[in-house]
Amino acid sequence: MSNRPRVQKSRHGSRPSGSGSGAGSNPLLKAMIIGVVVLVAVAVGVAFLAGRDAEQREQSDVPQVSDVSIEGAHLPLFEGEEPDPAMEMQAPAFAATAFDGTEVxxxxxxxxxxxIGFFAHWCPHCQRELPRIVDWMANNQLPAGVEVIAVSTSVEAGRPNYPPSAWFEDEQWPAVVVRDSAENEIANTYGLRGFPYTVGIDADGRVVARVAGELNDDAWEFLVDFVASPAG
Known part of the structure; x- marks a missing residue:
């Protein structure tokens, strides 16, 4: 007697290849499956767009400018000349609000x-500099006794990368950011002429640096170290 198991033949016999009961043998079923897949994909896409639209609506409901108050003398318009006439001037104080309404x-x-960095949402140089600063701050520690503040200014709803509140959130800005007024009062008081614009202030409140244009990592690191130094 053989030890091989007996092979029981199918009662229905063998079927030709490709003639099974799957979707390939039933055009109607195949079409229904494809239709379901398409509907699921459309539903996912609609849900994604709806979520994005809701987020955009939520951000658009956030006031992008707000009232500010300023105390102190205006700094001269920054022309880039040397020596800068604003050096050693007392920097103006100001009160403003963050995008969530927190008073600063x-x-x-x-x-x-x-x-203090001044940024315009529509400025391509600002769009490059902001994430670079975010990355630097994520990987480096500020010197003791130094704080970084961003001012969102020159807001225009019809220009790219609006609203700035969403921009700062998307870039995960880690420091304080405040809203300038519709008249750009903080920027004007600090002598802004172009973007991005950065002002360094020492612990005594004196202006020790003003820079217009993008800062690379080395320049940024030099600036934050400089304002912290006693010579600053």
């Missing part, structure tokens, strides 16, 4: 050195 007071001379 910036008080030069309070014992903390400051680097």
């Amino acid at each position: 007071s910036v008080l030069p001379g309070d014992g903390t050195a400051k680097v």
Whole structure:
């Protein structure tokens, strides 16, 4: 007697290749499956777009500008000349709000050195610099006694990368950001002429640096170290 198991033949016999009961043998079923897949893909796409639209609507409901108050003398318009006439001037103090409505007071001379960056959402140079600063701050520690503040200014709803509140959120800006007024009062008081614009202030409240244009990592690191130094 053989030890081989007996092979039981199918009662229905063998079927030709490709003639099974799957979708390939039934054009109607195949079409129905494809239709379901398409409907699922469309539903996912609609849900994604709806979520994005809701987020955009939520951001558009956030006021992008707000009232500000300023104390102190205006800095001269930054023309890039040397020596800069704003050097050693007392930087103006200002009160503004973050995008979530939190009140923020910036008080030069309070014992903390400051680097204040002015950014316009539509400025391509700002769009390159902001994530570069975010990356630097994620991988480096600010010197002791130095804080970084961003001012969102020159807001125009009809220009690219609007609203700025979404831009700063998307870039995961890690420091304070405040809204300038519709009249760009903070920027004008600080002598802004072009973007991006950065002002360095020492712990005594004196202006020690002003820069127009993008800062690479080396220049940024030099600036934050400079405002922290006693010579600043």
